[in-house]
Amino acid sequence: xxxxxxxxxxxxxxxxxxxxxxxxxxxxxxxxxxxxxxxxxxxxxxxxxxxxxxxxxxxxxxxxxxxxxxxxxxxxxxxxxxxxxxxxxxxxxxxxxxxxxxxxxxxxxxxxxxxxxxxxxxxxxxxxxxxxxxxxxxxxxxxxxxxxxxxxxxxxxxxxxxxxxxxxxxxxxxxxxxxxxxxxxxxxxxxxxxxxxxxxxxxxxxxxxxxxxxxxxxxxxxxxxxxxxxxxxxxxxxxxxxxxxxxxxxxxxxxxxxxxxxxxxxxxxxx
Amino acid sequence: xxxxxxxxxxxxxxxxxxxxxxxxxxxxxxxxxxxxxxxxxxxxxxxxxxxxxxxxxxxxxxxxxxxxxxxxxxxxxxxxxxxxxxxxxxxxxxxxxxxxxxxxxxxxxxxxxxxxxxxxxxxxxxxxxxxxxxxxxxxxxxxxxxxxxxxxxxxxxxxxxxxxxxxxxxxxxxxxxxxxxxxxxxxxxxxxxxxxxxxxxxxxxxxxxxxxxxxxxxxxxxxxxxxxxxxxxxxxxxxxxxxxxxxxxxxxxxxxxxxxxxxxxxxxxxxxxxxxxxxxxxxxxxxxxxxxxx
Numbered sequence: 041x042x043x044x045x046x047x048x049x050x051x052x053x054x055x056x057x058x059x060x061x062x063x064x065x066x067x068x069x070x071x072x073x074x075x076x077x078x079x080x081x082x083x084x085x086x087x088x089x090x091x092x093x094x095x096x097x098x099x100x101x102x103x104x105x106x107x108x109x110x111x112x113x114x115x116x117x118x119x120x121x122x123x124x125x126x127x128x129x130x131x132x133x134x135x136x137x138x139x140x141x142x143x144x145x146x147x148x149x150x151x152x153x154x155x156x157x158x159x160x161x162x163x164x165x166x167x168x169x170x171x172x173x174x175x176x177x178x179x180x181x182x183x184x185x186x187x188x189x190x191x192x193x194x195x196x197x198x199x200x201x202x203x204x205x206x207x208x209x210x211x212x213x214x215x216x217x218x219x220x221x222x223x224x225x226x227x228x229x230x231x232x233x234x235x236x237x238x239x240x241x242x243x244x245x246x247x248x249x250x251x252x253x254x255x256x257x258x259x260x261x262x263x264x265x266x267x268x269x270x271x272x273x274x275x276x277x278x279x280x281x282x283x284x285x286x287x288x289x290x291x292x293x294x295x296x297x298x299x300x301x302x303x304x305x306x307x308x309x310x311x
Numbered sequence: 312x313x314x315x316x317x318x319x320x321x322x323x324x325x326x327x328x329x330x331x332x333x334x335x336x337x338x339x340x341x342x343x344x345x346x347x348x349x350x351x352x353x354x355x356x357x358x359x360x361x362x363x364x365x366x367x368x369x370x371x372x373x374x375x376x377x378x379x380x381x382x383x384x385x386x387x388x389x390x391x392x393x394x395x396x397x398x399x400x401x402x403x404x405x406x407x408x409x410x411x412x413x414x415x416x417x418x419x420x421x422x423x424x425x426x427x428x429x430x431x432x433x434x435x436x437x438x439x440x441x442x443x444x445x446x447x448x449x450x451x452x453x454x455x456x457x458x459x460x461x462x463x464x465x466x467x468x469x470x471x472x473x474x475x476x477x478x479x480x481x482x483x484x485x486x487x488x489x490x491x492x493x494x495x496x497x498x499x500x501x502x503x504x505x506x507x508x509x510x511x512x513x514x515x516x517x518x519x520x521x522x523x524x525x526x527x528x529x530x531x532x533x534x535x536x537x538x539x540x541x542x543x544x545x546x547x548x549x550x551x552x553x554x555x556x557x558x559x560x561x562x563x564x565x566x567x568x569x570x571x572x573x574x575x576x577x578x579x580x581x582x583x584x585x586x587x588x589x590x591x592x593x594x595x596x597x598x599x600x601x602x603x604x605x
Contacts, residue, residue, distance in 0.1 A: 045414055052410045055403065059429045062440040062481060065450060069443065119334040126331035130324045142335050145343060147534070149542020149586060151559045152579050155566060156346035159353055159576065179342040182335060233431075240433035243544055247566065256435050263439060263549070276436045287431040291424055 067277035070270070088274040098275065101258035105239050108170055108254060112177035113185075113234035117227060119178070120185035127186075128193040143183050153179065154247040161248065168250030176244035181234040188233060188294065192226025225293045232290040236283055255279070347583075354577035361570055372577035382561060382578065389557040390585065392472065393541040396479040400487045400536055401529065403480070408488055408528075409521075412495035423492070430485030438546050441478040445469045445550065470552025478546045483539065487532040494528025495521075523601070530597045537593075538586055558582060 073085035092098065123142060127135070145153060153176065161172045200222075204214040220227075242256040249257055259275060262268045329336075354372050357365040376382050411422050429437070444450045445468040452464035468474060498521065506516040544559040551557065558578060565575025 045410070048406060048410045048414065052407045055407045056425065058481065059426075059484060062444055063429060063432055063437060065440050065443050066436060119338055122331040122333075123335040126328040129331075130328035132325040132328040134325075135328075138332055138336065141339050142332075144339065147538055147586070147590065148343075148347075149538060149559075149582060151542045151544050151562060152347075152350075152583050153343065155562060155575065155579050156350040157342065158566060159572065160346040160349050163349065175342050179338060182338060186335070236431055240431075240435070242433075242435045246544075247563075256433065259435060259439075263442075272439075276433070276439065280432050280436065283432050284428065287428065288424070295420070 063280065066273050066280060070273040070277040072270075088270040089278075092271040092274040092278075095271070097253070098255075098258060101253045101255045104170055104249075104252055105255040108174045108177060109235045109238040111174050112181055112238040113231045116178045116181035116234050117185045117189075117230045120182050120189050120230065121223070121227065123182075124186050124189035124193050128190055128196065129198060142186060145180050146183055150180070150243040151247075154244045157244070158247045168248055169252045170249065170254075172248040173245050173254065176248060177238040177241055180241065180244065181237050184237060185230040185234050188230045189223070189226050192223055192229075192294070196222065229290040229294040232286050232293075236286055236290075240279075240283065350576045351580055353573055354580045356573045356576075358571045358573050364572065372573045373581075375574055376577050376581060382558070385556060385558045385561055386581065386585070388472075389541050389559070389582075392475055392479070392555075392557065393537050393543075395476055396483065396540050397533055397536045399476070399480050400484055401491075401532055404484060404487045404491055404532070405529075408491040408495050411492060412498070413500065426488050426492070427485050434482060435545060437482045438478055438549055441474065441481065442469070442549055445474050445477070469550065470554065472551070472555045474550040474552075475546050475555040475557070478550055479540050479543060482546065483536045486535045486539075490531030490535065491525065491528040494525045494531070498524045526597060526601060530593060533593055534590055537589055541586060541589075542582055 068081075070088055071084055071086065072081045073087070074082040126132075127139060157172055157176050158168075161168065166172070200218055201214055204218045205211075209217065240256060241254075242260065245254045245257050246260070253261065255275075259272055262272045353364075355368050355370065357367070357369060357371065359365045407426075411419065411426070415422055442449070446452070447464045447466060447469060449469070451468060452461065455461040456464065502520055502524070503516055506520050507513075511519065542559050543557065544563060547555050547557040547560055548563075551560070559582075562575050562578050562582070565571045565578065
């Protein structure tokens, strides 16, 4: 360990300010009663929040995002749980290629995934809407979910499962009574984080929603009109608070019972 | 043995592994590989009218792409912006990760949570917040005018390449921070101490020990920033104006208003190849570099 270095500490704190301050302008201006987001602030108001809540389009978009997010997070976490188990438990030929294939959505710009899904969806003659968006989100969330779950399952004592089988429990019984309770914190963390990824996702939704707007699409449409910006700020502030709480909960769950072993948060592709 | 197949299955690890993997592999095939293949084939077709496509094979779309100065210049600009964002992010984020890895003793977890938290807030909102900061009536201009340093707002802040670079640097920072931190944190500090004991200067220790050992993190960070930024659509659309437009915005146009799906598919394919080439070049040079160092 190094001794003190105040210059580096100050730099680090400034960098944290760079990360956080821009985002905090959203909640700040959402309580300002002017129409422009400029200084000086003119006065405190909550009317932007009232205005926000009065929009029925917003309710529809929120509902659409929740539906897509719930389905995408459950499906991707389930698929990722099986895959994570395979990688954590077995050594097999083709392991690296399979891992690379599942991780590939990370290595392709999202616009390309979106455009290719758009082409196939239209070529098949299907209607754009929440279904292709959900499929895209499942593809995109699965590698995230798998990384979270591998971190949880690695170091898991598989002899517990074997003991359960030897004691006469069948495969499903073993899964539900032994494995699942032990994986549960990781599974919930994965569900929450996948939900947030899907909830905030914009590019796939932009190309694939058609007329069923998700919440980010709704915000995008409102951002073009200056007079509508204040209520977008209010909505943005609510989303930031909500996302932060969920992510903190997921982080806490992820590290539950992990001790100091896993100090790595989020993602790390080159492991 | 009533069921020989079942017992072979139970004994074969690969068979069990692949049955666990099959949902994920089917997903990747159906939702990614097949659509990408179809996109590639569409790049060899021709849009004949607003709704009709001629499905006979031609490489004309690729010729079109390279004959259109606009598209080539947008591709170059996308690569340039992405390269600058990657470089700036690496240079600014490295010291932060270094500090957390080597100087922070208590509550490292808390620092890490704080570092990654902004990444999880909506990407669209992070980009939008820069519109508030850089806009003509935004935070910077209105503050400077208020203090009396400016009479007219600075117009170059918004709708420019600079705006796109600043915004992307902020939006993707957390991505760079993680791989960098993980690789620095893995370094055995006694190696650095040994270097110092042997009389190397601080700079030599950094250049010969710390930097090479953190190379995997640097590579991870480069790829993880370059790939999404080169294809970024949101930032140039919100903050780029005409000066900061990137290739993605044209691709969107081909699938939207301009309605030339084959040319859009060809542009997307060219972008995909660019990413593939950069990925391979970066991994290849790392391999060479780490061979030379060890």
